[in-house]
Amino acid sequence: MDPLIVTVAPVGAELTPEQTPHLAVTPKALGEVARTIREAGASMIHVHCRNDDGSNTHEVGRFKQAYEAIRSQSDLIVQFSTGGAIGMSPEERASVLQLRPEMATLTCGTVNFGDDVFENSFPIMRGILKKMHEHGVKPELEIFDKGHLTNARRLEKEGLLEFPAHVDFVLGVPGGLDATVQNLCDLVDALPPGCTWSVAGIGRMQLPMAMAALAMGGHVRVGLEDNIYYSKGRLATNAELVARVVRLAEELGRPVATPDQARELLGLARKSPGIEATMAAP
Ligand code: KMH
Ligand code: ZN
Numbered sequence: 001m002d003p004l005i006v007t008v009a010p011v012g013a014e015l016t017p018e019q020t021p022h023l024a025v026t027p028k029a030l031g032e033v034a035r036t037i038r039e040a041g042a043s044m045i046h047v048h049c050r051n052d053d054g055s056n057t058h059e060v061g062r063f064k065q066a067y068e069a070i071r072s073q074s075d076l077i078v079q080f081s082t083g084g085a086i087g088m089s090p091e092e093r094a095s096v097l098q099l100r101p102e103m104a105t106l107t108c109g110t111v112n113f114g115d116d117v118f119e120n121s122f123p124i125m126r127g128i129l130k131k132m133h134e135h136g137v138k139p140e141l142e143i144f145d146k147g148h149l150t151n152a153r154r155l156e157k158e159g160l161l162e163f164p165a166h167v168d169f170v171l172g173v174p175g176g177l178d179a180t181v182q183n184l185c186d187l188v189d190a191l192p193p194g195c196t197w198s199v200a201g202i203g204r205m206q207l208p209m210a211m212a213a214l215a216m217g218g219h220v221r222v223g224l225e226d227n228i229y230y231s232k233g234r235l236a237t238n239a240e241l242v243a244r245v246v247r248l249a250e251e252l253g254r255p256v257a258t259p260d261q262a263r264e265l266l267g268l269a270r271k272s273p274g275i276e277a278t279m280a281a282p
Helices: 027-040 058-072 090-099 122-135 147-157 180-187 203-216 236-251 259-265
Strands: 006-008 044-047 077-080 104-107 111-113 116-118 138-143 167-172 197-200 219-222 229-231
Touching: 006 236, 027 044, 027 236, 044 058, 044 111, 058 090, 077 090, 077 229, 077 259, 104 180, 116 122, 122 138, 122 147, 138 147, 167 180, 180 197, 180 203, 197 203, 203 219, 203 236, 219 229, 229 236
Parallel strands: 006 044, 006 219, 044 077, 077 104, 104 138, 138 167, 167 197, 197 219
Antiparallel strands: 111 116
């Protein structure tokens, strides 16, 4: 099996500072999270940003500060969110791509999201992908439902996406596909050959989905964006969630990838030194 890539989504857009004291609101706090999760064994960070009051922002300057803070503390692969928060415009969501992060997410279809709708029409997806091409950013395909894989194949036919790709199954969102091992197996079976994949189980399904992925040879996403608890009623830090997955991988005899090993597995051209030099000014 390939070495395990542990991605951490520490912030998200739905969490509030009232729910957990461990939410990284400032770029400095995000840099500190980057240091602790790297020490615990993570190789990639999925980035959302907040204003100082905890509200969501996709402002380019704030993402630049976050990128710099993360890079000053770690050699993690930096992956920006283009999903942002419900209600952000597609242009706002795509604007941060001008900073040329190594990777960014592309959600491959519209999905109910609690009582809201997370909108990802074909025009929205095409717009984000065109910006990714313009700035040389590799997509991670976010799959909330099985039809999202069909949408991705359609984008491939249009020449906007290439397979094999790196795919993240986000399972257990109310409105998306349930986080079950059966669903995960169905999704993995439906992947085009050569893809790498990870799974992000939502809420209490984060741990069982991670354990299934560890056994299946997939990769794992953990972090407070998807789950704030270590166990029932006990709040987690991001580093604790990583450390647990790393311990489980060790028990299984599965090595854990360093960021540069993960870059190799994901076909990322850029190496950690010099990434800053590729960052365009906002
Ligand atoms: N906050 C969700 C509406 C992504 O980061 O690309 C979308 C999201 C997906 O978190
Ligand atoms: Zn996200």
